[in-house]
Amino acid sequence: MPGSSKPLLSVLSGGNPGVTPIWLMRQAGRYLPEYRELRARKGGFLELVYDAEAAAEITLQPIRRFGFDGAILFSDILIVPHALGQDLRFEAGEGPRLTPPLVDASLAALERVPARLEPIYRTVEKVAARLPGETTLLGFAGSPWTVATYMVAGQGSREQAEARRFAYADPDAFAAIIDAISELTVDYLSGQIAAGVEAVQLFDSWSGSLSPDQFRRWVIAPTARIVAKLKARHPGTPVIGFPKGAGARLEAYARETGVDALGLDETIDPDWAVRVLPENLPLQGNLDPLALLAGGAALETAVGRILSSFQGRPHIFNLGHGIIKETPIAHVERLLELVRR
Secondary structure (H helix, E strand, O other), X not given: OOOOOOHXXXXXXXXXXXXXXXXXXXXXXXXXXXXXXXXXXXXXXXXXXXXXXXXXXXXXXXXXXXXXXXXXXXXXXXXXXXXXXXXXXXXXXXXXXEEOOOOOXXXXXXXXXXXXXXXXXXXXXXXXXXXXXXXXXXXXXXXXXXXXXXXXXXXXXXXXXXXXXXXXXXXXXXXXXXXXXXXXXXXXXXXXXXXXXXXXXXXXXXXXXOXXXXXXXXXXXXXXHHHHHHHHHOOOOOEEEEEOOOHHHHHHHHHHHOOOEEEOOOOOOHHHHHHHOOOOXXXXXXXXXXXXXXXXXXXXHHHHHHHHHHXXXXXXXXXXXXXXXXXXXXHHHHHHHHHHO
């Protein structure tokens, strides 16, 4: 609520706490020495995600070090296809692999394993019990289109050609994949909320690869269904939408999905966003992660412009995408000084 003692939650409800709240995508991760040390002891990435105690510790590490206003759950968007029955592994230097890829296999042949979601809920419970009282706990899931691109191809790709071709060639079969992801995502986010998260974010990292008609069908429509169902179950829990690469289609996304706040990537002009997007919609973003990596005058100029542009409307400071692993900790500390001074 606007009067909340949690600044980030207040902004998500349309309030203005005076000082812009801040959290960073991928704030819990490889740029932190404490994360690297824990991973070296515990094993691979997926082992960390499914170890509730380790995942809770990783979620809390940047809160202890920097005092961000939001703690983002340490997990991965591919937990949903794993629970839908695909095998998931992470290969060093090459990223995630899902088998069997649905370009070669049937969705109906997958055997669902909903128990794979349970460790994530335990992580949420552990973090919620340890967070400072002023810090908002954020859950998340991948949006259906982005998750489907991995399920179809079995791995990530820059152009998402396999999924785009599949969607054109057999839209009914692709719609079944989108629907399965959407249904489980509602249950998954609902479970996170029941376990203690206070707001959720939908990551649509590959939304920018679609044509306008395909964007409406595979990004806007399923996102709207998820948001409506979540609001029916949890009417007080804000939903942040983050359709990376959407560009001018952000206006339609903002008006048609029902999200409570909109994340902006680094390609969006803040002045355009303020002028075009719904006046009272909280906006989140949108510092270029490379400006944070560079530091110095480039960082100060970029931060100053963003704060100036969004002054007077509900705004959460964030990056335009995830923090880069080589980012110096001193640059993050300087960012916090600039935002909070």
